[in-house]
Amino acid sequence: MVAAVATAMLGLAGNLVTNRVDVPGERWLLVVLGVFLLLLVVVAAVEARSRRDGSAAVPMTIAEDSAGRRSDGCTCEVPHQGLHVRTAPHQPGPWPLRTLAELESKRHSISDSRIRKVFHAAGWEGTLRRLYPETPLVSLGGVTFPIWAEIAAPELRGDLDSAIGDITDHSRPDRRRYDAEGRGLDHRGRAEFRRTYWRRDEVRRFNAETFALDKIERHRPGRVRIHARYGTYFQSVATSEMLEREFINVVSRRPDAVWSLSDFPRRAWLREQAGGNELFNGAHRAAALSVAAVVIVKEQHGYSALLSRRSGDVKTHPGFQHVFPSGILAPTSSRYGSERSEYSVKRAFLREFAEELFGYDDLTFDSRNLRDALGSIWPIQHLLNATQPGPLGERPAVEIRYTGISVPLLTLRPEVYVLVLVRQPGWFDELVSGAERKCRRHGFNLNWEFEDDRDDVHGKRLNSIRVELDDQFALTGRQRLTPLNTVPHAAAALWLGAQVARDLV
Numbered sequence: 001m002v003a004a005v006a007t008a009m010l011g012l013a014g015n016l017v018t019n020r021v022d023v024p025g026e027r028w029l030l031v032v033l034g035v036f037l038l039l040l041v042v043v044a045a046v047e048a049r050s051r052r053d054g055s056a057a058v059p060m061t062i063a064e065d066s067a068g069r070r071s072d073g074c075t076c077e078v079p080h081q082g083l084h085v086r087t088a089p090h091q092p093g094p095w096p097l098r099t100l101a102e103l104e105s106k107r108h109s110i111s112d113s114r115i116r117k118v119f120h121a122a123g124w125e126g127t128l129r130r131l132y133p134e135t136p137l138v139s140l141g142g143v144t145f146p147i148w149a150e151i152a153a154p155e156l157r158g159d160l161d162s163a164i165g166d167i168t169d170h171s172r173p174d175r176r177r178y179d180a181e182g183r184g185l186d187h188r189g190r191a192e193f194r195r196t197y198w199r200r201d202e203v204r205r206f207n208a209e210t211f212a213l214d215k216i217e218r219h220r221p222g223r224v225r226i227h228a229r230y231g232t233y234f235q236s237v238a239t240s241e242m243l244e245r246e247f248i249n250v251v252s253r254r255p256d257a258v259w260s261l262s263d264f265p266r267r268a269w270l271r272e273q274a275g276g277n278e279l280f281n282g283a284h285r286a287a288a289l290s291v292a293a294v295v296i297v298k299e300q301h302g303y304s305a306l307l308s309r310r311s312g313d314v315k316t317h318p319g320f321q322h323v324f325p326s327g328i329l330a331p332t333s334s335r336y337g338s339e340r341s342e343y344s345v346k347r348a349f350l351r352e353f354a355e356e357l358f359g360y361d362d363l364t365f366d367s368r369n370l371r372d373a374l375g376s377i378w379p380i381q382h383l384l385n386a387t388q389p390g391p392l393g394e395r396p397a398v399e400i401r402y403t404g405i406s407v408p409l410l411t412l413r414p415e416v417y418v419l420v421l422v423r424q425p426g427w428f429d430e431l432v433s434g435a436e437r438k439c440r441r442h443g444f445n446l447n448w449e450f451e452d453d454r455d456d457v458h459g460k461r462l463n464s465i466r467v468e469l470d471d472q473f474a475l476t477g478r479q480r481l482t483p484l485n486t487v488p489h490a491a492a493a494l495w496l497g498a499q500v501a502r503d504l505v
Contacts, residue, residue: 118255123256123258128409139495145492152496161346164343168214168227188242192237210232210329212285215280246266279409289415290489293323293419296419307467327351329416345416378442396423398421398424400421401500419496432444473498
């Protein structure tokens, strides 16, 4: 059918060019129209085929090895039992709307030039100190970042879920609509939600469910409980990330000026709705909670922290440096069985560890009906085994600790932090080589959220993603991290991780 239509359209175009058909009007316009219609038909056919391919459930091919164990062709253990690749609950947006939304999104995005104007000057810092006078900003290596952070109390650091509170609202969001639940989200976010929703491709841009901030209870320094409700990622973009865009757009007009709350209408409205406590009150927005881990590795001289540059494909802060693994605190599946087990920093951290560092994309939202068994994935299993003391009581090769929380003052989207301290020199390289031996498909390779340019640095393995630290876990100065090149969450992760690491050593 498509071939026949394409042939007919080409024939029409040829007839018009050779003047064999007497059609009134400018012939070149008709030729252009014919070519456009041909392209329209081809693209529509490709779109229809991709929809058919994407909507069909893909059966998993599971073989058995010589021992009768089920395997996906890799020697690594993957929890396949009873799992099926999903049928996507939401199809990609129609391609004309995706194209228009892409153009519209670029028009409304934060430009690099405005970011440079803002953070090359001093007005942004003075403005934040005026807006939040009781909120100290994180300083890393002598550079101030637009984020507040608080270190965890020492007695709580052994439990990664120490900050996890309750799920206060169990209603599930309609991922197709902006505020179907009637939570009073800012109406100005509706247009951004629509643009982001129509740009979805259900591969890299998808509107996954999230655990969104309800409120943060602070009992005393270092002791907090984060209560959550359900939201979606696109709601978070429309109600939290847009606060950052508003801030950048306003401050970039006069970067050295100190602005007032009245200059930021969306932020002022949110403060009024939250009773003056928008940092810890998630009312009238859907601020997706997130988790980030800083991996600090013992070297022959000093330490190093793992850092990399975010891909240009991500929605927020493309090209900026960030710690990894990191990601949104979200349910593994819309069909999960236990809310309490899903609302977990530990589970989110382990999932991101396997997904971002070793390419286990099966663990993304709704990829599979995954209930449990994260520990059977080899990199996770190897990591957890390394946290156990030696047979003679030696200190473990790796220690994992909860380090604290942050609230970035531009987006007001809280994050929980984890430290992975690798005490044993060479252990991380053994993890990398071991993963490659177990399964080449799941060897160490940053996923699409990060750009992996390891081979470009003097041929030294992994050096391009290592930031050098001294024996006190302070930056050596060889790599300068600033708000112009580093995500504020990464600065908070390093700042908190360094303090907890000093206490451990």
